[in-house]
Amino acid sequence: MAPLVKVEGLRVTARDERWRDNVIVQDVSFEVQPGEVVALIGESGSGKTTIALSLMGYARSGARIAGGSILFDGRNVLGMTQRELSSLRGSKIAYVPQSAAASFNPARPLLKQVIESAQLHRVMSQADAEAKAVSLFHELVLPDPQRVGERFPHQVSGGQLQRLLAAMALVTDPKLVIFDEPTTALDVTTQIEVLRVFKKAIRERGTTAVYVSHDLAVVAQLANRIIVLRDGAIREVDTTARILTEPKNEYTKSLLAAAEPLVRTATIDALQATSAPPVIEVKSVLAGYGVVNREGIPAMPVLRDVSLTIKSGTTLGVIGESGCGKSTLARVIAGLLPAARGEIMLNGVKLPLSAAERTRDQLRRVQIVFQTADTALNPARPIRRILGRPLEFYHGLSGDKQRRRVAELLDMVRLPAKMADRYPNELSGGQKQRVNLARALAAEPALMLCDEVTSALDTVVVAAILDLLAELQRELGVAYLFISHDLSTIKAVCDEVMILYAGQMMEHGSRSALRQRPLHPYSNLLISSVPELRQGWLDGINETVLKEASAGVARPARGEACSFFERCSVRIPGRCDVEPTPLRQLSKGARIRCQRTEKELIELGAPSGCQY
Template identity: 55%
Template sequence: MPNLVEIRDLKIGARTDSGREVQIIKGVSIDVAAGEIVALIGESGSGKTTIALSLMGHVRPGCYFQGGSVTVAGRDMAALRESERAKLRGTDVAYVPQSAAAAFNPAIKLIDQVVEVAKIHNLMPMAEARAKAVELFRALALPDPDTIGERYPHQVSGGQLQRLAAAMALIGGPKLVIFDEPTTALDVTTQIEVLRAFKSVMKAGGMGGVYVSHDLAVVAQIADRIVVLRGGEVQEEGTTAAILDNAQHPYTRDLLAAFHPVTHAAVALPESATPRPPALEVRGIFAGYGPLTAEGLPAKQVLKDVSCKLEKGRNLGVIGESGCGKSTLARVIAGLVAPAKGQILLDGKEMAGDLKKRSKEELRRLQIVFQLADTALNPSTPIGDILGRPLTFYHGMKGAARDARVAELLDMVHLPKNMRHRLPSELSGGQKQRINLARGLAANPEVILCDEITSALDTVVAAAVIELLKELQRELQLSYVFISHDLATVQAICDDVIVMNGGVNVETLPAAQIMESAQHPYTRLLLASVPKLDPGWLDSLADDPAFERAGRSSLLSQV
């Protein structure tokens, strides 16, 4: 039986800013059998997504096919006319993007976007397509599957939106599904459900898959084989078990080593005769959406009496699964969502809950770095202008002084000065996130809210960003609130951790001792849900009565 995918000696070129021709994919050959899932791994810029997009006959602007073939179900996608490729996209081959937030139209209901493929290709009546969409919502463990499609993209969490993007790809029953980092926005417990659903749907439909990821533990659960890429070339390939247990190439071993970041050495609080106020303090915050009730609380409560402290020079982690209120807490602190009740204090002084009522100095001292650099950076604005705006707004810098400070900021986040002339679309994911961070640093803040800023980055780049944050903290005396669903990342940078579930702070722990000190059953579930570098780990959970007894439904009833 012929392979579903046969990539032979694929070469893809690109033109640099100076007009120079470079080769970014250098003679890659990969096979995918029918029903097989092959993972492409490697750090940012290794060519993973470029190869995956070539399976749809697509290359990014400025890139072009130089040679080789990309055969899917017997048809060379690189050689077809664009009109012929369009007929195959969504039916023969489908794509689940990394950034679902950038893939959805904010003005159209979710259900109408999910069934669009069926409408475009006239695959089935719309009533049938909507029924199939609801089945997929249920299979992908989405809440309220019968009605969630009636919402708009901004009315669901990032993890939920990622699963809706998967439903959009799967509704056409494709032969090949390309997963481009589809679980980066998911917390560990939701990730388990989604991976199980992916495996079940793929197996039931006999679909082949190409899974692009930087998370080796996720790859271990879903992939049959792994292809390791670096600089547009294959470094090593083999079965998942062989790569994880007996990697041969030094680069593969480096990737495996980066999976285990070094635990952060907690910063001791200095002794002082006069106690210092915390850098940031949150007291009894209630927040949400919708009209206020008679008690003065929002109809849809997201945060319920949340309190926490961030001491100066230390880092506070906020963990919990998708929809628990982590990002809403960050937005409340930043003033983007006004609380119904409670106080936010910066260096002991209360700030207004509404961003518009805060002084420019308060805005400067407290900055937020958003999760998705793709949507946080204006795609039509050069990097120099993106970094220059806060310099002018907060410090009145113009002309040569502003240009010099932009160069300093780029150097601060270890990027070349000539990058100031580029657009965000011309940068890798790791580079965009560094620009996102540099924009926050432009204000010279005291506290930075980091909202899932490493979730979309590969392990090597994420580790580099964490080290950069530590370096900047030492040099600039910063304090961080680090919001994440990645427990290893939190342990790598935080001194203390609060665990959130259902809008409630259920436990506060020292980050370095979270494994040993966790008492709350929900915290223990989170810890038990962290994927391991073991291909049989996910399947073993179904046979683990202890894990199932500590499952989400029973735990949530205890909170």
């Protein structure tokens, strides 16, 4: 059988600021057979997306396809005219990008956007295209498939928007679909549902696909073969089973190792046993957005009765789906969003709730590291100035003293001193995040609020950042509040874990306590939704997990009732949705917010062997 795609000697170059051509894809050759799913795996800069886009005869701004050949269905893509390429894209080859939110026009109904390519290429009438789209909505398990197309992008969830993007790609019955990191930005519970419907659609349609990702566990569920890339060149090609069990290339082995993060926490028994007050203590915080009423409740409450403590040299992980209040919690502790109710204590001393009312020393001791270094670092300032600003503000350092300290900070985050004269756009994603960490460390804080600091990074870079954080904690004794939606990362760096859902704490305990038996139904859902690094995991997921994962987005409950009620498989109608939910102390040492007793939850099937 002739391959649908045949790439030989592909070479792509990109022009830098000095107008020099740099090779970013070099001598890449591979084939994709009809009905096959081939994954392109590698870290940022490996050439994954560049190669995938080349299959459509497209190169991003500043880049060009400089050599090689690409045959698609027997036709030479690189020899096509612009008109022929326009006819090919969206019709015969469809592309599903990473960010669904950025792909839709917020001012147009979803159905009109989904059928746009079918109308543009005139492959069917509008009525037929609308009927086909609704059929795809059913196939992709979208809620209310007959009417979801009438909604606008902001009226559906992220997972639903990603499935609508897949419908847009499939509406013309393309011969090849390119999936470019389509689940990377999704929470694990949303990802599991999207992956399931993607796999079902691919399998039932016999779709030929190229799947771009840096997540081997996700790729293992979908791909027949894996192509491992690094620095624009192929390092290894083999079946998915062989790559996962018998990798030959050292880089492939490093990717597999990075997919299973090692525990990096420091020895903290002595620190936990001390009688010294916690670095930070949050007591019964209620916070949100909008006007606060007479009862002290914001118009849009986000956090409700949240309490926590973090001791020196330890890490508390906060995990949950998007919208659960993780980042709001960090903003409240930092004083960027004053709490409507509750107290925040720093080393036993009450902190003003607003950053504007805190002393310079109080501001210094609590630092926040934001998720996206690209937006957190001023692109118009060199790294020396970015790091120098907190040194001047908090410590009054200038001149030679400041320059020496900048060099020390760069060394602390394992960056060479010459980086001081560079600008953010001259650094890689991992390097920018290290500068982000160095800026927080410049203040010499007691607590660092790490808000999704690894979520935008590849697995190999994530491993390096996690190693760095653990090393800094051992050397400096700094405490971390580590926010993430990635359970493997939380497992690697955190001593204690708090699980949030719709602004409520659902379960809170040591990492080992949650690993023994995650009793809360939501804790179990989160842990059960993390893809395992083996083939067949997606097909063997428990039906209860699938039902809870697809039940919808988190919605705050009325009063003090349970927010997880609508999705919970063990709910008690008339109690869970009406009565205040009690906090229970479990025999393993963790706390849980649930109407069910520990004995009831165990009898109802909380899995004792679930690995956290």
